[in-house]
Every structure is written in C-alpha cells, then in structure tokens.
C-alpha cells in the first residue's frame with residue numbers, strides 16, 4: 034500500500050509525529066485494515082522525501098503502541114485495533130478480522146486495567162461531592178496549587194507511610210492525572226541531564242511511549258524469574274530506570290529484597306534515578322508485601338509513583354508521585370512551568386473520602402472482591418485450560434499471565450479470540466523486540482464475573498485448541 038500524506042512544513046508538530054498520527058488514524062478508522070503490509074522504511078522515506086530516521090521514528094511509535102507489528106524479514110504489518118492495550122477500548126464494539134469478515138461483537142473483555150465497576154461507591158462519592166459544593170466555598174473555584182491540594186497530599190503522605198513504608202512529607206507529593214503526566218514532569222525536571230532510560234522488557238508500553246515520544250533513548254532490560262536483570266542493567270549506559278518492583282507489569286513477579294538493594298546500589302553508583310511504579314500494590318492476596326523501594330532508599334534516588342486507577346477508578350484521572358528532595362527543589366524552581374492537571378474539587382472530595390476512613394474501608398472491601406475473583410480465575414483456568422497453559426504472575430493485582438502451549442502466534446490467538454467475541458491482550462503489546470518464547474497472553478479479571486471468566490475461557494479453549 035502507499036502512504037499518501039502531505040506533511041506540513043509549517044506545523045509545530047514534527048514530521049515523524051504527523052506521519053505517526055496519520056497512519057494511526059487510518060488504522061483506527063479501518064481505512065487501513067488489519068494485516069496490511071506497510072511500505073518499508075526506505076521506500077516510505079523515498080516516497081515522502083523524508084529521512085529514514087523520521088519514517089523509522091513514526092513506525093517505532095506505532096509499534097510501541099501496538100498499532101503495527103514487525104515480522105522478521107517480512108516487514109511491518111498493521112495489527113487488529115482490538116489488540117492494542119489502548120485504555121479507551123470499549124466493550125461491545127464490532128471487530129474486523131484480517132479476513133475482512135465482521136466478527137461478533139466483543140462481549141467478554143479481559144483488559145488488565147478494567148475494574149469492578151458494579152461495586153463502585155457511586156452514592157457515597159456523590160454525597161461527598163454534594164457536601165463539598167453545598168459549602169459554597171468560593172476558593173474552590175480558583176486555580177489550585179501547582180503540586181495539588183495540600184489536604185490530599187497530607188492524607189496521601191500518611192497513607193503511603195503506613196501502607197507502603199514510603200518516607201516523605203506532604204510537600205514532596207505532586208498530584209498528577211496519570212503516569213504519563215508524571216514521566217513528562219520528570220523529563221522536564223531532568224532536562225539538563227542527558228537521560229538514558231532502562232526499562233523492563235516486557236514492560237509498561239505507555240511509559241515507553243511517552244519516554245520515546247520525548248526523545249529519551251530506551252535500553253530494554255530482560256527479566257529474571259524475580260524481576261529486572263541487574264547485571265544487564267549495569268552493562269548499559271542508562272542513568273534512570275523505570276521499574277514495577279511490587280508486581281512486574283505485565284509478568285507479575287515481585288522483586289525480592291536483595292534485588293531491591295542491588296538496584297539502589299546501582300542508582301548510587303551511576304548517580305542515577307529509579308522510577309518506582311507501584312500501581313496496584315493495594316491488591317496482594319498472599320504473602321506480605323515488601324516495602325517500597327522508596328522506603329529502603331537512603332540516597333534520595335527513588336521517584337515513587339502511585340495511582341487511583343486500580344484501587345479506585347481510572348476515570349478519575351488522578352495519581353501522585355513522591356519527589357526526592359533534589360528534584361523537589363527543581364520542581365519548585367520551575368513551578369511556573371507546570372499546572373496541576375486535576376480538578377481541585379475532585380481532589381478535595383478525595384481528601385474527604387480518605388480522612389473519613391472511607392478509603393481504608395474501600396480498599397479492604399475491594400481486596401476481598403478481587404481476592405475472590407483472583408481465585409475464580411485460577412480455578413477456571415485449571416478446570417478449563419488444564420495443561421494447555423502455564424499460569425504465572427499470580428497472587429497480586431488484577432491480571433494473570435499465561436504462557437500458551439501452542440504453535441499459534443500471539444496474533445493468531447488474538448484473532449481467534451475476537452472471532453468468538455473475546456478480547457485478549459498479548460506479549461506483543463509490551464515487548465521490545467522479538468521473542469523466542471511461546472506466546473504470552475495477559476488476562477485481566479477485575480471487571481468480570483465468574484460466569485463471564487468461565488464462558489470467555491471456554492470460548493478461548495475451543496478456538497485455540499479444539500480446531
């Protein structure tokens with residue numbers, strides 16, 4: 034196929050991004066169907082009269098976000114839109130397969146980030162909102178503090194201390210609207226520091242995308258059975274590392290204490306920083322959690338990031354980071370350059386929710402709900418999938434990882450699943466480079482009832498193994 038786009042020389046948007054956005058929109062709208070071979074980097078560069086680096090950067094971005102895949106010696110191919118881990122995927126949307134046939138509507142979605150919305154405390158949240166608005170406090174209608182509301186930050190400092198061993202004062206906490214915002218702020222704070230970022234491979238694709246987007250070179254680091262391979266990290270020129278030590282995303286292992294100490298020693302040796310993403314540690318179903326890296330750090334080298342997306346809802350778009358003192362000083366000196374992206378009304382409602390004890394109750398309640406769903410999922414996998422899959426990454430969070438014993442590719446598995454109305458997520462979304470492993474599938478269970486999990490797994494078994 035040809036890519037016919039007229040790149041604007043007068044736009045502020047760089048060419049690679051114009052190209053990336055154009056192809057992405059074509060894929061999302063279905064104008065380029067899944068499985069289409071894209072032009073090679075060289076021919077795209079020639080036909081558009083751009084450099085190969087520009088074309089390659091656009092493709093890398095599409096790869097990172099799961100819109101295309103690279104097949105060894107064959108080139109770049111578009112992926113079915115439903116396999117991307119885009120957060121805005123909606124259940125109930127029709128899907129098109131590579132054969133061009135319309136597949137059934139997706140009615141069972143194993144997205145790892147979906148939560149149990151049936152049990153969401155709608156009435157309570159609404160009443161706190163009403164209560165705040167009824168106070169008619171006019172200050173609430175002004176701009177808030179750049180770092181976020183003081184009361185919420187104070188409550189978070191206490192919560193993080195007793196739940197995760199994080200040691201910080203409220204002044205170190207910055208409220209944001211998601212991890213991509215926080216990474217953007219960190220990038221700005223370190224703008225005089227030639228940043229080279231290491232990350233787990235496979236790892237969280239949305240962090241990789243934002244780092245790549247801001248021009249940070251990435252060094253993918255393989256995983257051992259217990260998390261990041263520190264020896265490989267030490268061989269790189271990275272000076273910042275992004276990790277999910279308490280529940281590796283997506284594979285699910287927990288980084289043991291000795292490895293956390295090695296990682297902290299690495300940061301000290303290279304005078305670097307560790308970004309600790311502690312996204313779902315509220316939900317552990319087995320052994321006691323290991324304290325956060327931040328709590329073990331003696332040298333101010335950890336930037337801790339947490340979120341309300343798993344424990345409450347991603348729709349609230351609220352998260353937080355804890356800056357070590359050197360970066361806090363920098364944040365203060367650059368504060369004109371930032372603006373808190375979260376509504377102060379919403380932040381104040383959350384403060385009320387925490388101060389009045391509803392937050393702890395909410396976590397206890399949801400831990401019970403998710404523990405039940407986690408057991409249901411493991412039971413259903415044992416009964417339905419038997420030894421067709423090897424399950425890992427269990428004991429925490431809202432998803433499990435499956436190694437699938439099959440000769441099918443991840444792409445085949447996804448397509449077959451879509452044919453029977455099931456949406457799954459594969460290693461392809463999170464991996465940098467090719468894999469020699471059997472295919473990996475990640476199944477979220479947070480939003481599903483037991484009967485839906487069982488029905489979904491039965492359909493998968495039929496289309497994956499019984500053909």
Ligand SMILES: Cc1ncc(COP(=O)(O)O)c(C=O)c1O
Nearest residue numbers: 146211212237282312340342352
């Ligand atoms: C690994 C990981 N980190 C962080 C988050 C939360 O991101 P955010 O706070 O931007 O919603 C998620 C959500 O799914 C995640 O999977």
